Structure formats: structure tokens, C-alpha cells
Amino acid sequence: MKYQSAFDIIGPVMVGPSSSHTAGAVRIGNIVRQVLGEAPRRVKFELAGSFAETYRGHGTDLALLAGVLGLPTDSEDIPNAEQVAASHGLQYAFAKVNLGQVHPNTVLVTATGDTRTVQVLASSIGGGKVEVQELDGLPLKFSGERPTLILYHEDRKGFLATVSRILDASGYNIARLALERRSRGGEAVTVCEVDEAVQEDLVQALRGSIPVLRDIRLVYVA
Amino acid sequence: MAFTHLHELIRMANERGVTIGQLMLEVEAEQTGRTKEEILARMARQFDVMEEAVRKGTREPVMTRSGITGGDGHRMHAYLQRGQSFVHPDTLRATAYALAVSEVNAGMGRIVATPTAGSAGILPGVLVAALDSGRYRREELVMALLTAAAIGLVIANSASISGAAGGCQAEVGSATAMAAGALVELAGGTPEQVGHAVGLALKNSLGLVCDPVGGLVEVPCIVRNGLHAITAMTAADMALAGVRSVIPPDEVIAVLHEIGKDMPVSLRETGIGGLAGTPTGKALREKVFGDRAARRNAGPTLAEAACREPAVAGGTGESHRGDAS
Numbered sequence: 001m002k003y004q005s006a007f008d009i010i011g012p013v014m015v016g017p018s019s020s021h022t023a024g025a026v027r028i029g030n031i032v033r034q035v036l037g038e039a040p041r042r043v044k045f046e047l048a049g050s051f052a053e054t055y056r057g058h059g060t061d062l063a064l065l066a067g068v069l070g071l072p073t074d075s076e077d078i079p080n081a082e083q084v085a086a087s088h089g090l091q092y093a094f095a096k097v098n099l100g101q102v103h104p105n106t107v108l109v110t111a112t113g114d115t116r117t118v119q120v121l122a123s124s125i126g127g128g129k130v131e132v133q134e135l136d137g138l139p140l141k142f143s144g145e146r147p148t149l150i151l152y153h154e155d156r157k158g159f160l161a162t163v164s165r166i167l168d169a170s171g172y173n174i175a176r177l178a179l180e181r182r183s184r185g186g187e188a189v190t191v192c193e194v195d196e197a198v199q200e201d202l203v204q205a206l207r208g209s210i211p212v213l214r215d216i217r218l219v220y221v222a
Numbered sequence: 223m224a225f226t227h228l229h230e231l232i233r234m235a236n237e238r239g240v241t242i243g244q245l246m247l248e249v250e251a252e253q254t255g256r257t258k259e260e261i262l263a264r265m266a267r268q269f270d271v272m273e274e275a276v277r278k279g280t281r282e283p284v285m286t287r288s289g290i291t292g293g294d295g296h297r298m299h300a301y302l303q304r305g306q307s308f309v310h311p312d313t314l315r316a317t318a319y320a321l322a323v324s325e326v327n328a329g330m331g332r333i334v335a336t337p338t339a340g341s342a343g344i345l346p347g348v349l350v351a352a353l354d355s356g357r358y359r360r361e362e363l364v365m366a367l368l369t370a371a372a373i374g375l376v377i378a379n380s381a382s383i384s385g386a387a388g389g390c391q392a393e394v395g396s397a398t399a400m401a402a403g404a405l406v407e408l409a410g411g412t413p414e415q416v417g418h419a420v421g422l423a424l425k426n427s428l429g430l431v432c433d434p435v436g437g438l439v440e441v442p443c444i445v446r447n448g449l450h451a452i453t454a455m456t457a458a459d460m461a462l463a464g465v466r467s468v469i470p471p472d473e474v475i476a477v478l479h480e481i482g483k484d485m486p487v488s489l490r491e492t493g494i495g496g497l498a499g500t501p502t503g504k505a506l507r508e509k510v511f512g513d514r515a516a517r518r519n520a521g522p523t524l525a526e527a528a529c530r531e532p533a534v535a536g537g538t539g540e541s542h543r544g545d546a547s
Contacts, residue, residue: 001224001379006250007264009337009374009383009400010367013271016327016342017439019335020384021491050386053492054437056511059330079287079330104386104490126384126392127337127374195255 002125012128014073020105021051021058024124026078027221028107029067031132031144032120034219038113040068042091049104051124052096061094068092068111073128102133130221138180138189144221146175146193154212155181155188162210167194170202225249225375228420228471232413241407242416243369250368266364268334272323272346273353275333279322286328288510291440295322298448312355313455320347320451324444337374337383340390340439341397343447345370348401348454349408358408369407370400373420380472381479385432385491388482394446395427395478401454402461411462421467423457424474428481431489433496436507442497 003009014023033040045064047055055061059079066081069088077084085092099106103123110119121134132142135150142148153159160179167174173195181188203216225231235245250261278284283293298318302311309317320343327333327342336345349363374383377396382388402423403416411419427450435441467474488495497503 001226003225003375003378004253006246006261006368006371006375007268009371009378010265010268010345011334011336013268013332013334014339016330016333016339018340019338019342020386022330022339023335049487050491053494054434057434057437057493058439074332076332104487105384126382126387127378128335128339 002129003127008127008129012073014128015076015078018058018060019128020124020126021054021060022063022078023073023128024105024130025051025060025063025107026067026071026073027128027130027144028109028120028122028124029064030070030072030221031067031122031130031219032109032111032118033068033070034144034221035120035135035150035217036111036113036116036118037217038115039088040090040111040113042112043068044093044095044110046095046097046099046108046110048097048099048102048106048108051105051107055094064107064109065090065092068109106133135189135191138182140178140180140189140191142176142178142191142193142219144219146195146220147198148219149190149192149194149198149206150217150219151190151192151206151213152215153188153190153210154214155183155185156212159188159210159212160190163190163192163206166202166205166209167192170205172196172198172202224379225372226379228373228376228417228475231372231376232417235413241365241369242372242403242413243365243407246368246372247365262361262364265367266360269349269360269364269367271332271334272336273350275323275326275331276319276346276350278331279326280318284322284325284329284331286325286438286440287330288436288438288440290435290438290506290510291328291444292325294444294448295319295325309452312351313452315354316347316351316451316455317448319350320344321444321448323347324439324447328438328440328444336370337378337396337400338385338393340385340443341393341447343444344394344397344401344451344454345404347447347451348405351451352405352408362408366404366408369416370404373400373403373416377475377478381475382482387490388479389485389490390430390432390443390446391424391427391478392482393432394443394450395424395430397447398427398450398454398457399423401451402457405455405458406461409458409462411458415461417471418465418467419457419461421469421471421474422460422465423454424471424478425467425469426453426457428474428478431485431496432491433489433498434491434493435498435503436510437493437498438510441503441506
């Protein structure tokens with residue numbers, strides 16, 4: 001089920017005017033910032049469907065920008081996101097594109113920080129809820145509503161078994177799990193949503209125990 | 223348990239001998255591991271934000287950023303106090319409050335999406351009016367929010383609460399149904415009566431298209447919130463009186479989804495068709511966004527499926543999906 005909590009319906013507390021086009025867009029921006037894991041320097045937002053047609057009216061551009069700047073959905077700085085971006089020296093661009101058969105409120109965000117670039121295709125599916133559809137071109141779906149581990153690793157036998165053993169030993173329950181790889185034995189990404197707040201010692205345990213694990217990012221947009 | 227069918231919620235509420243709001247509270251506690259007290263405290267804070275928006279938009283005229291709309295919540299509130307209205311002033315208060323919240327929303331003020339921001343006026347409209355009637359305690363209104371949440375979850379999971387996916391019926395229609403059911407339970411109605419209130423309220427919302435002028439959540443969204451607050455209250459009264467929804471509420475929800483899928487894209491939150499496409503609608507768009515923005519908004523049409531030529535606002539050049547620049 002996409003919607004499970006009473007606060008999915010009676011919420012979020014947000015700055016208007018649109019839950020899908022403003023609050024959802026802030027959340028997408030928040031996710032992109034967390035996936036990038038560092039301050040963004042350049043961001044490109046490519047909007048499709050209803051996002052593309054109405055983004056100025058709904059403040060979707062300000063909301064996406066506020067999101068990558070790390071502002072929450074109820075921040076009264078959202079209307080001033082352009083000034084906030086300028087003060088942080090963030091370069092940004094908006095474009096309208098056709099992304100083919102995607103949800104009507106979909107944006108492709110390409111964010112570049114000092115050391116890396118990430119690309120997130122995400123949809124705002126209604127009432128402020130969002131879902132990432134693709135991460136760096138891989139079909140990995142997650143919402144960021146639960147603590148989410150993004151594991152960048154090499155495709156090796158036993159990887160998931162090791163990860164799940166460490167999670168289990170540390171008291172974490174896996175709520176949702178997906179693995180995609182670019183090629184056999186090549187680059188792979190695992191997205192793992194858990195029920196418990198992720199503590200730093202879990203990140204250390206994963207890093208310390210799995211040589212093929214190259215990087216970890218944490219996403220959680222409560 | 224999953225919230226997908228109202229008849230299941232009604233059956234479970236009856237089996238456990240609780241209201242739908244209490245059932246929602248129990249399930250939320252089971253799902254999140256939080257205590258009922260924590261959940262109620264958080265829901266009470268949501269209600270506080272809703273009430274703040276009502277007071278803000280009635281105390282003083284709230285103007286929207288575009289200048290197209292604004293001040294109607296304050297205007298209606300002043301009018302109803304003269305006691306000359308056709309609709310009883312206590313009832314009309316819900317309209318004034320719903321307009322007020324929708325104006326605060328359009329002004330990029332703080333609101334609670336119930337279930338969405340575009341439909342955020344209806345639930346606070348009827349519930350804060352109920353609070354001001356003096357007949358209900360604040361805790362009862364917080365429980366009514368949980369009733370509304372359960373109804374909204376069913377609609378969101380089995381149909382849609384997105385205007386872009388299902389038209390205005392998915393937003394204002396859902397909010398109207400949620401408010402109607404919440405009022406039934408507030409008044410002590412049965413879970414079955416909650417179901418009928420949802421069915422009645424939704425039937426009067428089916429087919430509503432999402433056609434915001436200029437893509438702004440203003441025309442017709444604000445007025446629809448005000449008018450549908452009255453629809454919600456009337457549907458609640460009808461259900462409490464024993465009026466039944468001949469088409470079962472779950473079938474009404476299913477057809478809302480069907481109708482939404484049949485709606486052309488121009489009438490699903492694209493700001494193209496319907497009221498947005500009228501001469502005045504187009505002129506207002508031009509007035510608000512001006513020439514530069516109009517050009518910027520003239521991106522690829524949906525027919526141009528192969529085209530990826532973006533109109534870029536102040537930044538880097540061309541783009542193709544997949545290139546991580």
C-alpha cells in the first residue's frame with residue numbers, strides 16, 4: 001500500500017500552495033540532497049507532465065530548489081528559495097522535457113557537488129507523497145519516508161546475505177529492499193529501507209565488514 | 223491491515239466495537255510502534271495548524287501572491303455576522319473558514335494538506351466551525367481527524383488523491399468525503415452512516431475536473447473549498463438522518479478512479495483546459511506571468527513525444543535524459 005499512515009492524509013504541515021507540486025517537490029529536493037551526500041553546486045531540474053505545465057504557478061521551482069537546499073516542507077523560506085540559492089552560490093536550471101510514460105508529476109534531477117554527481121528520477125504521487133523511480137538510471141524505487149540505506153558496491157555473491165546478517169545482528173528490520181547492477185560482477189546499488197532510525201555504528205559496521213562496499217548514503221525525509 | 227475498502231473498515235470497527243477513528247488510531251499505533259497518546263498529541267498539533275490558518279484568513283484579508291484572488295474568507299466572515307444570510311450563519315461559517323485556509327495556502331502560508339493543499343480548506347472549515355459552535359470538545363475534533371484520515375487512506379489507496387492523476391474530484395471530492403464522514407462520527411453516527419456520508423459526498427463531486435487558471439491553486443480551487451464545506455455538512459446530515467448511498471461507497475470510490483483515468487490531460491492539473499482555457503483564464507495567466515514566463519511555459523506539448531528540447535530558465539544548455547552533467 002502506498003498510503004499507510006494517518007499523517008499521509010492529515011499532513012504534511014506545509015507551506016502552500018500545492019501538496020504534490022510544492023510539498024512533494026520539496027521532499028524530492030530533500031532526497032536528492034541526501035543522495036548526493038554533500039552540498040550541491042549545480043542542479044538541473046527537468047520537469048515533465050503537469051509539473052512542466054504548472055511549475056511556476058505552484059511554486060514547484062522554488063520548492064525543488066528549497067528542497068535541494070535542505071529546507072523542510074513547512075519552511076517559510078520556501079518563497080525566497082532563489083535568494084537562499086544565490087547566497088549559497090548554487091547554480092540551477094529548470095527545463096521542460098518529455099520523459100515518456102511516467103507519472104504526470106515527475107522530475108529528473110541532476111545534482112553535482114564537489115566530488116560527485118547524482119541523478120534522481122522522482123514522482124510526486126499526491127498529498128505530498130513522493131517516490132523515487134530511478135537512481136542514476138537504475139530502476140530503484142524508494143520513498144525516503146523510512147530510514148533508507150543506499151549502498152554502492154560491486155556485484156558479489158553473498159553481498160546481500162552479509163548486509164542482512166549485519167542488520168539483523170544490530171537489531172534492524174528490513175522494510176523494503178532492492179538491488180540493481182549494471183553488469184555481472186560490476187557496479188551495483190542496493191536500496192534498503194529499515195524500520196529503525198539508522199545509527200552511525202551500523203554504517204561503521206557495514207563499511208568495516210564488506211570490502212566490496214564502496215559508499216553508503218542515508219536518506220530519510222520524515 | 224491495509225486501508226483499501228470502506229466496507230472492511232466498517233466491518234472491523236463493528237467487530238471491535240469501536241469507531242472508525244478509534245480503529246485508525248489502533249492501526250496507526252500498531253504500524254508505527256508509537257503510543258496512542260503520542261499519535262493523538264501529533265494529530266492535535268495538526269489541528270492547531272489548521273485552526274491558525276482559519277483565524278489568519280478570517281481576521282484579516284489574505285491576498286494571494288498573484289493578486290488574482292484573496293480576502294474572501296475575511297469578506298464572508300464579516301457578512302455572516304450581519305445575520306442576513308440564506309444559509310444559517312453557523313453553517314456559513316464553515317464556508318468562510320474553508321475560503322480562509324485556501325487563501326492562506328495560495329499565499330504560500332502554512333497549512334495542513336488534508337488530503338492535499340488544494341483541498342486543504344474543507345476539513346478545517348467544517349471542524350473549526352464545529353469547534354466554534356461550542357458543542358464539541360477539541361479532543362473530539364482530533365478524533366474526527368482520525369476518522370477523516372481513515373477515509374482518505376481508502377480513497378488514496380484504491381483511487382487517487384492527486385489532481386494530476388484524477389482531477390479535482392480526487393482532491394476536493396476526497397476532502398469532502400473525509401469531512402462528511404468525520405462529521406458523522408463527531409455527531410455519534412455509526413460506521414455504516416460514515417460510509418453513506420462518504421458515498422453521498424463523493425457522488426456530488428464525481429467528474430470535477432482540475433482546471434486551475436494559470437496553474438495557480440486559486441481559481442476555481444478556493445471557491446470550491448468554500449462551497450464543498452457545505453456539501454460535506456449536508457452529506458453528513460443526510461447520512462445521520464438515515465439517507466443511504468444507493469451505490470455502495472466503495473463502488474463510488476472505484477468509479478472516481480475510472481472517471482479520473484478517462485479525463486483528458488488538459489483537465490488534470492495542467493492549467494490548459496476548462497476554466498484555465500477560457501479567454502479570461504488565459505488573460506490572467508498572461509498578466510501574472512508575463513511574456514517571458516509565457517514563452518518559458520511554452521514547452522513541448524504532450525504530442526511531441528520524441529522532442530526533448532527544453533526551454534531553460536537561467537542556466538545550463540540543452541539536456542537529454544541520462545546524461546549526468
